[in-house]
Amino acid sequence: MPTSSERAEHADRAAAEFDLAVIGAGPAGLAGAVAAAERGLRVALVDAAPQPGGQFYRQPAAELHAERPQALHHGWAAFAALLRRLELVAEPVGRFADHHVWSVVPTPDGRWRIHVLTGPDQRRARALTARHLLFATGAHERQLPFPGWTLPGVVAAGGAQAMLKSALVLPGRRVVVAGSGPLLLAVAASLVKAGARVPLVAEAADYLGYASGARVLAANPGKLLEGGQHAAVLARHRVALRTRTAVVAAHGGDRVESVTLARLDRDWRPIPGTERRVACDAVAVGHGLVPQLELPLELGCRTVRSPDGAAALEVDARQRTSVPGIWAAGETTGVGGVQLALVEGGLAGRAVAGDSAVPAALLRRRARLREFAELMAVRHAPGPGWPAWLDDDTEVCRCEEVTAGQIRSSVAELGAGDQRTVKLLTRAGMGWCQGRMCGPAVSRLCASYAGGGGSEAAEPSYADGLLTRPLAVPVPLGLLAESATEPPTRGADE
Template sequence: MPTSPSDPGPRGGAPYDLAVIGAGPAGLAAAVTAADLGLRCALVDAGPRAGGQFYRHPAPELGAAHPERLHHGWETFARLAARLDGHPRITHLPDRQVWTAGRRADGWRLHLTGHHQGPDAPPGEVLDAAAVLLATGAYERQLPFPGWTLPGVVTAGGAQAMLKSGLVLPGRRVVVAGSGPLLLAAASSLVTAGAAVPAVVEATDYLGYARGLKTLAANPAKLVEGAQHGAALLRHGVRLRRRSAVVEAHGTDRVTAVTVARLDRDWRPVPGTERRIACDAVAVGHGLVPQIELATELGADTRATPDGTVALAVDAEQRTSLPGLYAAGETCGVGGADLALAEGVLAAHAVAGRPAPAGARRRRDRRRAFAELMAAAHRPGTGWTGWLTPETDVCRCEEVTAARITEAVEELGARDARTVKLLTRAGMGWCQGRMCGPAVACLAGGPHPSHPPRPDSRPLACPVPLARLADLGEAEL
């Protein structure tokens, strides 16, 4: 078995028992559990260090004395990292992405590419595995507004990433806005690190949680976590503005202030309620979108989630609709680290053909129920488009404005995001629609409760040099 991080195994050689894609909570838990059960595992991750977005931590050269102070659940990560380090049945492959995969008679073939893609980049790697676990996590959902492209406007998760991995703040006076539990966590981290947060601007009113009192009672740890974040904000005098949104950011070279407005039940700004707040940074996000492009291109079944996104459909053992392909964590629907850990453990036992621990199954069921409640409570209202102006950039990579998308829909007959992309280039930039995709889909006339969103599908899961494609033989796919 190969043990070097640079050697994923001989091309066409004996496969691994399991290839795990993603080294966040779900992937880490799955890899170490499967290896402890006797499976040979490859752990492929885009990051330089294990942990994913949730357990993102500073590089050793920064010399952080207490990185655990920036994290919730650091002890769990430390235990997983210790089990991963030097495990004889795990090959850890950092700084790599799987850009395509193919089904073979004896399992799966994964094609890997590294972050270094220049002319002197090493040749593409091929990894064979009997089973694959997709634990690629999620990315943030962004709803554009005038001024959101100004320097100093970052995502809520981006603000946390800057703090956790770089030990820097996005600004000294940061407005946190959007919707979802990530806002409270981000604001709590920022004020604890020394930033001033004049307001947390939440588009919902949290009343949606009242529909699931039984689910809340079954997840006391989530209530405690929320109370801890709330207590930190109270200690620092942070004001929570519910059913409100940042509808404009102001500034020239950098954001200097935002306009906040009250929202009606459908998220339309209420005229006359605008208030201006001075700041030098804005951290904004409206929940997360499962990152499932690799699986949807292969034809895996999906499901619509209560917050209007699309996740992979899995059974009680974390199997997708494709033989030998499993999923865990945010790819199955956004639900947080505790849920991801439980699903990773369950998937590992299923791949190994071993009965899963009853405790892990109970935790998965409780956390999944809470995730569905949370998603429904923070689903964006359709009226958010009311804060756009015709000049607002919706696709920031290709600088496609709201007016051009409206023209494609109303004058050129576009009825979905794909047609809008072909007519305007919205979603054709480096991020491949991850930043603008949900917004473009809404402006194109969906999603609607009676018409679930169509899963994103693309032949390549990440950018890859043409040389990689030219090197492939037909038998390798």
């Protein structure tokens, strides 16, 4: 007869077994979880944040008692509708907030074991089991370094928006917004509506390039409307928009005090004589997004290369990856925005539940939005001349303080031919972020220095920062020792 502790252990194990585990509670993950649960599946929704919504629907901390969190968001109605559907499903969705997935492994009986860390200091471990997986893990922001980018007050563009949404604070009072991609307009609009002064938005690409995609634009009028709304906010607050322009240096002592802007040629090389300084106390900078793929890469999911050089998961018409039992949706399949994420998440949830009656209109909507995403990726892909912004003393890997000069020497003098070899020779990517911040820049610099100065032929030979890691997040050694009988992931003991 089982003891009380054995019965409790069995009950806990049964409570942690699901038909589908959705990793990521952003728009794609929520849509997938709801669609699957509405069709009778027992679903676990696992996310590292304390509240659902992901980066796009990030909400103020509960202790701030925000009365109108929707005022900080675009498209809040869709999110609210998802939350209402989540509450109405017949089979309740298991919600695992503040759960950091550090490994996923197949089990002998063909299921998936999801190892997570939780608790205030992420030192408590637990595991969930599911027959199927849906990866909706979102994306990292791509950073292209420049002299002075490590000064206090220089933040990621998405980071500035996250500060506003989650903590209701501004990164500064006078904020230059710079980089490339449509996120810049949304960030600048959010900042000025919250009271910041944004003297200008510096876009490294040229919006005139969208003219080549007139058909795609016409098929996505909602995207044009959204861009027009952001532009109207910026015009109302007299925010200048400068295309073919980049922040090529930041200046200051204890904090950023000004930036140098320069006009760029078609390859993103600064044009001599166009430099000018602009005073500011913060810079919000980002050059697009890179899918977050640590977990699916370790499980062997195949990737494709997006038009902007980033790796994305390869999926079929039903959002299935190359590994049986694993689906993907949202930014993991290629950065495309919240509307595409919602559509893909819903399609994946239906597919996992075995629903073959997918409305044709939904499939056409996915195709239209994916076309627009690819157009954006082409128009805002970093130019091969970007390394011309750097001097040899510019830190590229800020965790390990590795400079552009050290990376150049490892390629030109020591023969490093890829990012992994540069990592071994310089420690670039071995720090706390494990290459999430510097990986794309290091991979592009490798190709540039190997190709002799950043010509068209020197674009990366493989997708941005594509390095697999045996552990998706830092894990206490004690927890690894406890799970020694069950290897945390393929190759973890190498």
